[in-house]
Amino acid sequence: MTWITKNWTMVGIIQGLIVTMKHILRIGNRPTVTVQYPYQKMKVSPRFRGLHAVDEDACIGCGICEVNCPNGTIQIVKYKTRWYPQVNIGMCMFCGLCVDVCPMNAMKMTGNYETADYTRESLVYGPDRLLFKKEVKQ
Amino acid sequence: MFANAYELIVFTLNYIGIYEPVNNTFKTLGIEYVLRIIIVLVEIAILFVFALLTIMFLTWMERKVVAMVQARYGPMVTGPRGLLQPVMDGVKLIGKEDIIPAKADRWVFTLAPFLVFIPALLIFIPLPFGESLIISDLSVGLLYLIAISAVSPIAILLAGWASNNKYSLMGAMRAVAQDISYTIPLAISAIAIVLFTGSLSTVEIVTAQNGTWFGFIPKWFIFLQPLGFVLFLIASIAEMGRIPFDFQESEQELVAGFFTEYSGMKFAMFFLAEYAHLFSVSAIVVTLFLGGWSFPYISLLPAALVPLVSLGVFLVKTYAVIFFAMWLRDTVPRVRIDQLLSLGWKIMIPLALLNLLVTGFLLTVGVFQ
Ligand code: SF4
Ligand code: SF4
Numbered sequence: 260m261t262w263i264t265k266n267w268t269m270v271g272i273i274q275g276l277i278v279t280m281k282h283i284l285r286i287g288n289r290p291t292v293t294v295q296y297p298y299q300k301m302k303v304s305p306r307f308r309g310l311h312a313v314d315e316d317a318c319i320g321c322g323i324c325e326v327n328c329p330n331g332t333i334q335i336v337k338y339k340t341r342w343y344p345q346v347n348i349g350m351c352m353f354c355g356l357c358v359d360v361c362p363m364n365a366m367k368m369t370g371n372y373e374t375a376d377y378t379r380e381s382l383v384y385g386p387d388r389l390l391f392k393k394e395v396k397q
Numbered sequence: 398m399f400a401n402a403y404e405l406i407v408f409t410l411n412y413i414g415i416y417e418p419v420n421n422t423f424k425t426l427g428i429e430y431v432l433r434i435i436i437v438l439v440e441i442a443i444l445f446v447f448a449l450l451t452i453m454f455l456t457w458m459e460r461k462v463v464a465m466v467q468a469r470y471g472p473m474v475t476g477p478r479g480l481l482q483p484v485m486d487g488v489k490l491i492g493k494e495d496i497i498p499a500k501a502d503r504w505v506f507t508l509a510p511f512l513v514f515i516p517a518l519l520i521f522i523p524l525p526f527g528e529s530l531i532i533s534d535l536s537v538g539l540l541y542l543i544a545i546s547a548v549s550p551i552a553i554l555l556a557g558w559a560s561n562n563k564y565s566l567m568g569a570m571r572a573v574a575q576d577i578s579y580t581i582p583l584a585i586s587a588i589a590i591v592l593f594t595g596s597l598s599t600v601e602i603v604t605a606q607n608g609t610w611f612g613f614i615p616k617w618f619i620f621l622q623p624l625g626f627v628l629f630l631i632a633s634i635a636e637m638g639r640i641p642f643d644f645q646e647s648e649q650e651l652v653a654g655f656f657t658e659y660s661g662m663k664f665a666m667f668f669l670a671e672y673a674h675l676f677s678v679s680a681i682v683v684t685l686f687l688g689g690w691s692f693p694y695i696s697l698l699p700a701a702l703v704p705l706v707s708l709g710v711f712l713v714k715t716y717a718v719i720f721f722a723m724w725l726r727d728t729v730p731r732v733r734i735d736q737l738l739s740l741g742w743k744i745m746i747p748l749a750l751l752n753l754l755v756t757g758f759l760l761t762v763g764v765f766q
Contacts, residue, residue, distance in 0.1 A: 275728040279727055280724070290468065291469060292469065
């Protein structure tokens with residue numbers, strides 16, 4: 260009751276209506292903030308921790324990343340003739356410890372955050388999907 | 398010119414010259430009433446399609462207005478500027494699973510969405526969409542409108558109770574409390590209009606607002622009844638259950654209020670009813686206070702154009718009121734339930750009665766003659 264008797268002139272509501280009307284008419288510096296996601300992407304920061312990537316030549320298959328992963332996400336599997344880590348994204352919390360402990364600086368994290376998938380099996384990223392080759396600079 | 402849309406259809410058929418032969422065929426068979434029924438059915442079909450298109454457009458418009466206020470785009474992907482979004486929503490909702498809770502009252506649970514939706518469409522019957530564009534000019538039109546809109550609390554109560562969910566029940570209780578407390582100021586401020594026109598018929602209310610004062614101020618009741626207009630507008634926004642008075646939903650404290658348990662098409666029915674209600678209530682506001690389909694100097698137009706132009710005028714006015722409701726919704730937060738009830742009972746009803754008293758007094762003294 261007191262709330263109403265105090266505010267019966269509805270000044271606050273009218274002020275609010277003016278503010279929203281300014282937004283509708285785009286008066287002042289009010290740009291549209293939407294990013295139309297699938298067509299238009301925001302730039303991720305350089306230290307963003309997304310999907311892993313493993314340098315094919317640098318990795319020695321030592322398994323330190325496997326041992327250090329707090330979630331038990333990484334498994335060392337055989338790929339072609341050598342051993343490489345395999346990451347289960349479904350269990351990963353993207354803490355980045357595996358990247359920090361790698362003695363060869365072979366593991367790194369990319370900015371790829373579009374990892375949603377339809378099955379659990381496809382969340383297991385084997386070496387075939389993780390490996391990349393650094394271009395050798397002469 | 399014509400009393401209602403039925404006569405307009407007959408006139409149009411006459412104009413292209415097929416009414417007489419068709420009518421004669423039916424007459425020789427002795428079943429003229431069948432033709433009448435067919436014309437009425439056509440009318441209902443037109444109304445139904447119009448209502449559905451309006452509702453779909455309103456769902457799109459609501460999102461666009463909210464998006465503009467919040468500096469977003471709103472739907473953009475489906476169709477030009479997202480215009481096909483309502484269609485895609487329909488497809489999505491039809492595809493959804495229709496769940497009935499195990500302990501729910503199955504019959505009441507299934508019936509409630511229809512009970513909400515059908516009155517929302519029935520409100521369209523005495524609405525004068527334009528000169529002679531009215532389904533039926535009831536002599537008790539205004540009473541009919543208020544009575545029909547009073548059906549929806551019952552359906553909401555049924556829906557909330559049948560869901561067997563305490564949040565739904567609380568939402569329904571709140572909705573009923575709100576509807577009952579706001580129907581009274583709504584009806585009382587509408588009665589003040591009836592004092593002016595001496596008739597409950599919506600057509601006569603609109604014709605009473607034809608013409609101008611001093612040649613430029615339209616004779617709309619908003620200028621005679623400013624307080625009544627404000628009260629009616631607030632009460633009808635509360636009746637619609639929109640923000641700032643959306644106690645029946647209360648997404649934050651009651652999950653979604655009375656339709657928490659509804660899914661798929663039944664959920665859609667509630668939303669369709671809400672938007673049908675938004676349109677019809679805005680149309681009632683326009684009819685009562687903003688001159689309906691009339692505007693100054695409409696009588697100067699050629700007679701053949703009048704139904705079309707008046708329909709346009711009516712729609713423009715109605716959409717202006719709808720826009721105001723959406724604008725208000727995007728601006729103010731929800732009030733508390735005790736604030737709502739005390740606003741209704743302690744402020745709006747006394748003010749509405751005062752408005753009625755002053756109107757009656759001034760009319761008796763003869764100020765408005
Ligand atoms: S990624 Fe690094 S830590 Fe992991 S196996 Fe390869 S070299 Fe060892
Ligand atoms: S980011 Fe963390 S959780 Fe994910 S694989 Fe590396 S160590 Fe394990």
